[in-house]
Amino acid sequence: MPFDFRRFDIYRKVPKDLTQPTYTGAIISICCCLFIAFLFLSELTGFIANEIVNELYVDDPDKESGGKIDVRLNVSLPNLHCELVGLDIQDEMGRHEVGHIDNSMKIPLDNGNGCRFEGRFTINKVPGNFHVSTHSATAQPQNPDMSHFIHKLSFGDTLKVHSIYAAFNALGGADKLASNPLASHDYILKIVPTVYEDLNGKQGISYQYTVANKEYVAYSHTGRIIPAIWFRYDLSPITVKYTERRQPMYRFITTVYLMTTKAYLENKSTELNNFNHA
Structure with missing residues (x-):
């Protein structure tokens, strides 16, 4: 039997015929999207704005x-x-x-x-x-x-x-x-x-x-x-x-990637919990 690499997938998709949309899930998804947008805009504002660093010397x-x-x-x-x-x-x-x-x-x-x-x-x-x-x-x-x-x-x-x-x-x-x-x-x-x-x-x-x-x-x-x-x-x-x-580009990209990934995983975890309780 050939080895199936997909066994390592810990974020498995639930078949659509086993899922059911709920108002709670919709509210959570909308909140997560709004939260992602807020974090993105906050990071974008911080990236565009200039930072003033002061130092003292003789x-x-x-x-x-x-x-x-x-x-x-x-x-x-x-x-x-x-x-x-x-x-x-x-x-x-x-x-x-x-x-x-x-x-x-x-x-x-x-x-x-x-x-x-x-x-x-x-x-x-x-x-x-x-x-x-x-x-x-x-x-x-x-x-x-x-x-x-x-x-x-x-x-x-x-x-x-x-x-x-x-x-x-x-x-x-x-x-x-x-x-x-x-x-x-x-x-x-x-x-x-x-x-x-x-x-x-x-x-x-x-x-x-x-x-x-x-x-x-x-x-x-x-x-x-x-x-x-x-x-x-x-x-x-x-x-x-x-x-x-100004904030380096790599820091901006890394921060945006990490926060969107975290919000996405939290959303998926909430969906799985709702499915298990259903």
């Missing part, structure tokens, strides 16, 4: 910058005339610049009673500060009012990425309009280099930062010190890198 990702970082500052001072507003920059490399004017613009507000300062400048990659003050004015006002609203403060390139949570403009929206008009404002910044790499391997370099702030009226032995808006910064040695990835 390095300077922007070695070609010449040790410089671009800064963009946009701040409104509604109670200070534009001719009094200036930007000063100093750092531990000996830079001390009073009244920086390159790539800056002062826009009068409220019929000239206030001023909006917009500037773009560079800082060295060493601890330092830049501050908005009246230090560069030819004649100092009696009571300069440094209440302000910060529209934007950012470092490095602008990354057009919306899928990550990052603090590239942590001070954007800072409202100090109701503060003491005679007070100075200190913003202490920790700047963190940030790299974003897209699916094509193209990298963009920017800088996030954390911020702490305090408000105070300063005095010396000669009297009250002229108030200013200080941005004191230091750089973190840690670089944050975000890498955009």
Whole structure:
């Protein structure tokens, strides 16, 4: 008698003349089909969507910058005339610049009673500060009012990425309009280099930062010190890198195959159980 290879079939079909459709079987089959479709769509969505992976390492990702970082500052001072507003920059490399004017613009507000300062400048990659003050004015006002609203403060390139949570403009929206008009404002910044790499391997370099702030009226032995808006910064040695990835095709195919096979076998097992109880 010839050997029949079909003996190894553990999922044997039941002859149709011995089967009978039931409402329970139909409901189970429909539920299994819907479940398979749900799992497939879930895996398809996960395959199409991009995954953002982040990592930390110690390095300077922007070695070609010449040790410089671009800064963009946009701040409104509604109670200070534009001719009094200036930007000063100093750092531990000996830079001390009073009244920086390159790539800056002062826009009068409220019929000239206030001023909006917009500037773009560079800082060295060493601890330092830049501050908005009246230090560069030819004649100092009696009571300069440094209440302000910060529209934007950012470092490095602008990354057009919306899928990550990052603090590239942590001070954007800072409202100090109701503060003491005679007070100075200190913003202490920790700047963190940030790299974003897209699916094509193209990298963009920017800088996030954390911020702490305090408000105070300063005095010396000669009297009250002229108030200013200080941005004191230091750089973190840690670089944050975000890498955009997509799920591999083989993982998607394998997952879909396994889940459909499992659902199919569960459906067949249910049909056999229903037949045995019939």
